[in-house]
Structure formats: structure tokens, C-alpha cells
Amino acid sequence: MIDTVELLFFLEVLIGGLLAGVMYSLVALGFVLIYKASRVFNFAQGAMVFFAVLSFVGFMELGLPFWAAFLVTVALMILVGMTTERLVLRQLVNQSDQTLLMATIGLAFVFEGMGQLIWGVEVRRLDLGIPDVPLEWVLDSTGMFISALDISAGVVAAVMVTVLAILFSKTKIGLGLRAVADGHAAAMSIGIPLKSIWMIVWATAGVVALVAGMMWGARNGVQFALVWLALKAWPVLIIGGFTSVPGVIVAGLMVGAIEKVAEVYIGPAFGGGIEGWAPYMMAVVFLMFRPEGLFGERMIRRV
Amino acid sequence: MTALAEAPARAAAAAPARPVLAVKNIEAIYDNIILALRGVSLDVPEGTVVALLGGNGAGKSTTLKSISTMIAAERGKVTKGSIEFRGERIDQLTPNDLVNRGMVQVMEGRMCFGHLTVEENLIAGAYTRSISRAEMRQDLERVYAYFPRLKVRRTSQAGYTSGGEQQMVAIGRAMMAKPNTLLLDEPSMGLAPQIVAEIFEIVRDLNQREGVSILLAEQNASVALKYADYGYIMESGRIMMHGPAAALSENKDVKEFYLGISGEGRASFRDQKSYRRRKRWI
Numbered sequence: 001m002i003d004t005v006e007l008l009f010f011l012e013v014l015i016g017g018l019l020a021g022v023m024y025s026l027v028a029l030g031f032v033l034i035y036k037a038s039r040v041f042n043f044a045q046g047a048m049v050f051f052a053v054l055s056f057v058g059f060m061e062l063g064l065p066f067w068a069a070f071l072v073t074v075a076l077m078i079l080v081g082m083t084t085e086r087l088v089l090r091q092l093v094n095q096s097d098q099t100l101l102m103a104t105i106g107l108a109f110v111f112e113g114m115g116q117l118i119w120g121v122e123v124r125r126l127d128l129g130i131p132d133v134p135l136e137w138v139l140d141s142t143g144m145f146i147s148a149l150d151i152s153a154g155v156v157a158a159v160m161v162t163v164l165a166i167l168f169s170k171t172k173i174g175l176g177l178r179a180v181a182d183g184h185a186a187a188m189s190i191g192i193p194l195k196s197i198w199m200i201v202w203a204t205a206g207v208v209a210l211v212a213g214m215m216w217g218a219r220n221g222v223q224f225a226l227v228w229l230a231l232k233a234w235p236v237l238i239i240g241g242f243t244s245v246p247g248v249i250v251a252g253l254m255v256g257a258i259e260k261v262a263e264v265y266i267g268p269a270f271g272g273g274i275e276g277w278a279p280y281m282m283a284v285v286f287l288m289f290r291p292e293g294l295f296g297e298r299m300i301r302r303v
Numbered sequence: 304m305t306a307l308a309e310a311p312a313r314a315a316a317a318a319p320a321r322p323v324l325a326v327k328n329i330e331a332i333y334d335n336i337i338l339a340l341r342g343v344s345l346d347v348p349e350g351t352v353v354a355l356l357g358g359n360g361a362g363k364s365t366t367l368k369s370i371s372t373m374i375a376a377e378r379g380k381v382t383k384g385s386i387e388f389r390g391e392r393i394d395q396l397t398p399n400d401l402v403n404r405g406m407v408q409v410m411e412g413r414m415c416f417g418h419l420t421v422e423e424n425l426i427a428g429a430y431t432r433s434i435s436r437a438e439m440r441q442d443l444e445r446v447y448a449y450f451p452r453l454k455v456r457r458t459s460q461a462g463y464t465s466g467g468e469q470q471m472v473a474i475g476r477a478m479m480a481k482p483n484t485l486l487l488d489e490p491s492m493g494l495a496p497q498i499v500a501e502i503f504e505i506v507r508d509l510n511q512r513e514g515v516s517i518l519l520a521e522q523n524a525s526v527a528l529k530y531a532d533y534g535y536i537m538e539s540g541r542i543m544m545h546g547p548a549a550a551l552s553e554n555k556d557v558k559e560f561y562l563g564i565s566g567e568g569r570a571s572f573r574d575q576k577s578y579r580r581r582k583r584w585i
Contacts, residue, residue, distance in 0.1 A: 094378055172430070179416045179427045186414035188376060190476055191402025191431040 021256020046230020053213025241296020417462025
């Protein structure tokens with residue numbers, strides 16, 4: 001018979017992993033949005049997450065109350081997203097994928113630099129008013145360590161995904177987005193204004209970056225290292241498929257769960273620290289056997 | 304340029320003074336160096352079907368893209384001449400503006416939204432119009448009446464439908480924008496002859512029943528001339544000849560070069576002297 005304590009410990013690790021995974025998904029979501037609509041791999045998404053949450057904390061420090069700071073930052077990120085599209089990506093329409101990728105790498109540095117130039121370089125604490133300590137009732141009833149922040153991250157991610165899923169599948173703009181994702185020329189030919197679609201996508205990605213940044217900032221502090229979060233989003237993207245919103249959610253959960261479980265159960269065999277590279281190994285395996293990812297769009301090919 | 308008739312033939316019934324589409328002497332360049340069109344002029348009178356014929360690389364698609372302004376998306380531009388749609392110059396307009404004004408291009412190679420269903424493709428066609436659900440339903444039914452086959456396939460992903468069905472989706476999608484002018488690029492490309500005939504019948508219907516003016520680019524000259532009122536023949540970025548479709552299909556050179564028929568029946572290259580084979584208009 002399996003020891004109850006063992007099982008509970010496993011569950012705790014698993015749930016902790018899933019909840020961390022949700023936060024990876026949030027970062028990856030921004031990538032997917034932009035990639036779907038414009039086939040631009042936005043290297044700057046991580047920097048946008050950093051810039052967004054840094055601005056949010058900055059506004060709070062200026063004395064704005066929580067919700068005001070949040071709304072101002074949302075407006076700022078919408079503006080930043082739209083300006084980026086307008087000033088950088090629109091000028092590069094029809095350029096090769098490499099050119100676009102290089103442009104977004106440049107953008108990443110601009111966001112990092114601008115953020116720190118405006119708001120300073122020191123590490124900030126972000127207090128969302130949600131404590132990141134184990135919830136007592138969960139601890140009492142099951143003996144597991146799960147914090148309110150973990151649970152809120154899960155709820156926020158679920159809400160974001162639902163909203164985006166509805167946006168994509170039910171609204172006119174969503175149909176436009178999917179049409180553009182399938183073919184720029186064809187979408188243009190029937191009068192879908194590509195440029196406004198791209199602006200919407202960049203603005204949305206900016207807002208998603210803010211939400212992701214707030215979750216991560218609350219846990220790890222608002223600091224430059226947030227930029228490297230984007231790195232963890234890559235295996236999530238590869239596993240989930242670059243074009244699938246549900247894909248990155250599931251993949252985020254998988255990556256989070258597997259890295260934590262692997263760390264605890266297999267880690268000691270390697271001397272620990274496999275959390276850092278286990279997701280990339282998974283990504284490599286996926287690239288070998290299922291390059292379109294779990295839910296990525298398969299190339300439709302007719303003969 | 305050889306004109307077979309004094310003035311461009313007008314539609315059999317109505318003969319309005321001003322053409323819907325007037326292209327005057329345009330030159331189009333890709334990547335700043337590749338000259339694709341030289342001095343192309345053509346008119347599409349209201350309510351007519353005009354065919355733009357010619358082989359590969361003759362400049363048919365470029366002409367259509369210049370008119371729809373889609374050329375800008377391919378790093379091309381119109382450098383000389385003018386294009387007027389209903390009396391308005393189009394150089395400052397975007398494809399979106401033109402769709403709003405009633406001109407839609409059906410691009411070469413169909414270009415359906417592969418991952419969208421057939422019906423979603425059609426709905427996307429009405430993107431520029433703000434219409435109620437009921438109107439949308441009504442317009443969808445109108446398209447399904449023209450293409451009953453699409454109704455059967457309406458929930459399949461467009462990428463998995465046959466070539467003919469994709470062409471129907473592309474045309475149906477354009478119809479959803481309620482255009483008064485359609486630019487069709489190679490509707491017959493890669494399709495079986497029966498399907499080509501079926502599609503051209505629908506094009507004719509659209510023209511006759513709904514009064515849509517149509518400019519179509521085609522390599523398949525015999526089919527196109529059968530359904531068109533007027534034709535232009537292009538070669539190497541120029542218009543070499545134009546005239547009423549009937550006159551063109553009777554023309555000896557057209558027969559020989561584009562319809563593959565000589566005076567004694569089907570032409571064979573073996574029967575001809577080599578200098579005849581090389582004959583071109585330039």
C-alpha cells in the first residue's frame with residue numbers, strides 16, 4: 001500500500017508544479033498571439049513582461065492606488081504595443097523571418113533599457129495583497145503547502161485563456177485574426193485591415209505581459225531576471241505548438257509539473273538542479289517526434 | 304497594339320459612357336528594378352466581363368494586383384500612368400478601401416483560409432460590412448445558392464476541400480463583400496475542365512444576374528473568350544491586342560498562338576517552318 005504521506009507529498013509537488021506552470025503559460029500566451037497573427041517570433045515578450053511590471057510598480061511608488069496603477073499600466077502597455085507595431089514591425093512588412101527576429105531582439109534591449117532608465121535598476125517588491133505563504137486550511141485539511149498566490153495565478157490564467165478563447169472563436173475580430181494567421185495576402189484581398197489587426201494583437205500581448213509580470217513579480221520580486229522568464233516560455237511554446245492558445249496552457253502545466261516532479265524524484269540522482277534543464281530536454285524530444293507541438297496547426301497539405 | 308474594333312465593345316445591353324475601371328498607360332515595377340508592366344491600358348465597362356489573356360509571366364496578375372493595390376504587399380509599385388475606379392484614382396487607397404468601394408480581388412491559387420471552415424471563410428469575406436446575423440445568414444444562403452456544393456461542405460476545414468471547391472470558396476468569399484466589381488485571377492488554374500466550365504457558368508451568372516463587372520485574367524484563352532465580352536491579350540508586360548471576344552476568337556493569330564488552332568484544324572509545330580513558330584508581336 002502506498003504511504004499516504006508519500007502520496008500527499010507527491011500531490012503537493014505536482015500541484016506546486018502545475019501552478020508554476022500556469023505562470024509559464026501566461027508568458028507564452030503573449031508569444032502565441034503575435035506569432036499567430038503575424039508570424040513574428042517576438043523575442044521581446046520577456047522584456048515586455050519586465051517593462052510592464054516595472055512600470056506598474058513604478059506607478060504604485062508614485063502614489064497611485066492599486067487599481068489606478070493597474071489601469072494606467074494597461075493603457076501604457078496598449079500604447080507601447082501599438083507603437084511598436086507601428087514604428088518597427090510595420091516598416092518591416094514582407095521582410096524575411098530572420099530580419100523580423102533580429103528586430104524583436106533589438107526591441108528586447110530597448111524595452112529592458114527603457115524600463116530601467118525610467119524606473120531605476122533596483123529590485124522592487126510587488127505586493128498584490130495576496131500572501132505567498134501556505135494556506136492554513138489547505139495545510140490543516142491535507143497537509144499540503146499551497147499558497148493563495150499560486151491559486152490566484154491559476155485563476156487569473158484560466159480567466160485570461162477563457163477571454164482569449166472567446167475573442168478568437170466568437171468575435172469578428174477573432175475571425176479576422178484567424179484569417180490573417182492563415183494568409184496575409186488572402187486576408188488583405190477581402191479587405192481585412194492587416195495593420196489594425198496587428199495593432200490589436202500587439203496591444204493584447206502587452207496586456208498579457210503585464211498580467212504575467214504581476215504574477216511573477218509578486219513571487220520573485222520585480223527585477224531584471226524576469227527577462228529570462230521568456231526562456232522558460234520557449235519549451236512551453238515548442239511543446240504546445242506556436243499557434244495554439246490551449247496548447248501553451250497545457251504545455252505550461254506539463255512543463256511546470258514535470259520539472260518539479262523530476263526535480264524531487266529524479267533530481268537527486270543527478271545531484272539536483274534538473275529543474276533548470278528538464279523542460280528543454282522535453283522540448284528537444286518534441287522537436288524530434290512532434291515538431292508542430294501538441295496542439296499546433298498541422299500543415300494542411302493536399303496532393 | 305492592334306485594336307480589332309474601333310472602340311471597346313460595350314455590354315450588349317447597356318452602354319454607359321464611363322468605364323467602371325479605367326487603367327491608363329501604367330508601368331509597374333517590383334523591387335525597384337524589375338519592370339513587369341509597360342504602358343498597359345484597359346477599360347472595364349459597367350456590367351461586362353473583360354478577359355485578360357496571355358501566357359505565364361505576361362503580366363496579367365501584376366495588372367490585377369496593380370488595380371487592387373495588392374502589388375504594394377509584394378514590394379511592387381505602379382510608377383507611371385493612372386488607375387481609376389469609378390472615376391476615383393486608386394493610388395492612395397488600400398485594398399481595404401477598395402473592398403469598401405465594392406472592388407474585390409480573388410487571388411491566384413485560390414488562397415483559402417485553410418484552417419477555417421468553409422463557412423467561416425465565407426463569413427470572413429463579409430468582414431468589411433457590418434451586418435446583422437440575419438443578413439449574414441441571408442447572404443450565406445445566396446452564396447450557397449450559387450455553389451450548392453459549399454453548403455454540403457460548410458463545416459469542413461477549407462484546406463481539406465478539393466481544388467474546385469477551394470476556388471468556389473474564394474469566389475464565394477469575395478461575393479460576401481457584395482462587390483460591384485470582381486477581379487478574378489486564373490479561376491481555371493489546376494482544375495478539371497468540367498469544374499472550369501462550372502465555375503465560368505457561375506461567373507457569367509454573377510455578371511448577368513447581379514450586374515457585377517468582372518475583369519478576369521486567364522491562360523485558358525478558349526474558355527475565357529467564350530464567357531467574356533471583351534478581351535485583351537498581354538505578352539511581356541504589354542497589351543498586344545484587344546477586341547470583342549468574338550472577334551478575338553476569330554482572329555487568325557489568336558487562334559494560332561492562344562487557341563492552338565490553325566486554318567486547317569489543330570496546329571502542329573511539326574508542320575510549321577521554324578520562323579513561323581518564333582513569330583511574336585514584339
